[in-house]
Amino acid sequence: MPERTRSSRERIDDEPLRHAPSTLSIEIDTFSLDDDDNSFDVDKAGNEVFLENWQADWKKLSLQGELTIQDTLESVFPPDEWKSGPMAEVVLAVECEYTHLREGRTVPVENFEAGKTDFEIEFQSTEVYGTIEVTPLVVRIEDAETSGDYRTHAGLELADGEPWYVNIDETDDASGPLLPPIFKSFEESDNDERFPNDAVYVVDKTKLEAPKLYVNRDHEPIAAALNTGPRGKLGKVMNVYTDSILLPALSELVLWTAEDVDEEGEPEHDWQGDLLNEIVTEMYNEDSAADAAEELAQEYTDGDMTEILNKTSTTIQQFLEMSDDMNDLVDRIRS
Numbered sequence: 001m002p003e004r005t006r007s008s009r010e011r012i013d014d015e016p017l018r019h020a021p022s023t024l025s026i027e028i029d030t031f032s033l034d035d036d037d038n039s040f041d042v043d044k045a046g047n048e049v050f051l052e053n054w055q056a057d058w059k060k061l062s063l064q065g066e067l068t069i070q071d072t073l074e075s076v077f078p079p080d081e082w083k084s085g086p087m088a089e090v091v092l093a094v095e096c097e098y099t100h101l102r103e104g105r106t107v108p109v110e111n112f113e114a115g116k117t118d119f120e121i122e123f124q125s126t127e128v129y130g131t132i133e134v135t136p137l138v139v140r141i142e143d144a145e146t147s148g149d150y151r152t153h154a155g156l157e158l159a160d161g162e163p164w165y166v167n168i169d170e171t172d173d174a175s176g177p178l179l180p181p182i183f184k185s186f187e188e189s190d191n192d193e194r195f196p197n198d199a200v201y202v203v204d205k206t207k208l209e210a211p212k213l214y215v216n217r218d219h220e221p222i223a224a225a226l227n228t229g230p231r232g233k234l235g236k237v238m239n240v241y242t243d244s245i246l247l248p249a250l251s252e253l254v255l256w257t258a259e260d261v262d263e264e265g266e267p268e269h270d271w272q273g274d275l276l277n278e279i280v281t282e283m284y285n286e287d288s289a290a291d292a293a294e295e296l297a298q299e300y301t302d303g304d305m306t307e308i309l310n311k312t313s314t315t316i317q318q319f320l321e322m323s324d325d326m327n328d329l330v331d332r333i334r335s
Helices: 079-084 220-228 232-260 270-283 289-301 305-320 322-334
Strands: 020-033 043-045 048-050 060-069 088-096 101-107 115-124 131-140 157-161 164-167 181-184 201-204 212-216
Touching: 020 131, 020 164, 060 088, 088 115, 101 115, 101 131, 181 232, 201 232, 212 232, 220 232, 232 270, 232 289, 232 305, 232 322, 270 289, 270 305, 289 305, 305 322
Parallel strands: 020 157, 048 164, 181 212
Antiparallel strands: 020 060, 043 048, 060 115, 088 101, 088 131, 131 157, 131 164, 201 212
């Protein structure tokens, strides 16, 4: 599940201009799939909804619920504007980290006094995967003439509420925090020599403390899979494609770690500690990351690269569950 932060609105309450934090709240109660007229109660706990166990091949997901303005929002609008009608709207900001979806869904409200409003939001299966974050906001839609300590520019947030998290897929992503792929256009990288146009992927070591894996989305098959989303046949293709990139990329990081480990088995960078815990301990069947690191460093020093590469390849394939992904793809093609 994505790390739950609110970086886009971090420390907004400390700003001097007027803002009404935690004035909005939402409650997601039911959902429906595709064009089914029947709605079903969601399985939820607190502000988290669990829909992972429902059918995987739906095309449209509809979420129904209730939005509450808990107190009047008069204080965030200039007096003249409040009397004539606030130039703002209530928006459900939806974000899906896995598919990079970030947009707002407007909820019509009669006014900005305390009250409740029903809402329904829809998602296409190609838009979302994993977890959807839904956050209620009030956003200004036109500039205001009055300044003072009011937020007067269109697009500024005037009020917010706590986000809800809707889990629609199991996402025990085998790459975990080690090296999540970042898809980008290499052609649009302003002639950056790190990203050759014909490369499939690049492990960027510009920051040694935080290497990043960039995958070139300019290649047509990759773009097609990405545009289709992670479900269906192309979604299975994408899983296998990602595995085939992560295998050599993570292998490269293992060798890099072998160079950096000191005599006590301590790595130089934090990410190498994660790699030791997740992969190298399995390579050497050790419970201790330090012991596994010492064995890795010793084999590297002895120049036994064939043995290291064999262990690395086998372990990473198991770590990524590559055989499962390939079998899933074959089953999908046959069905």
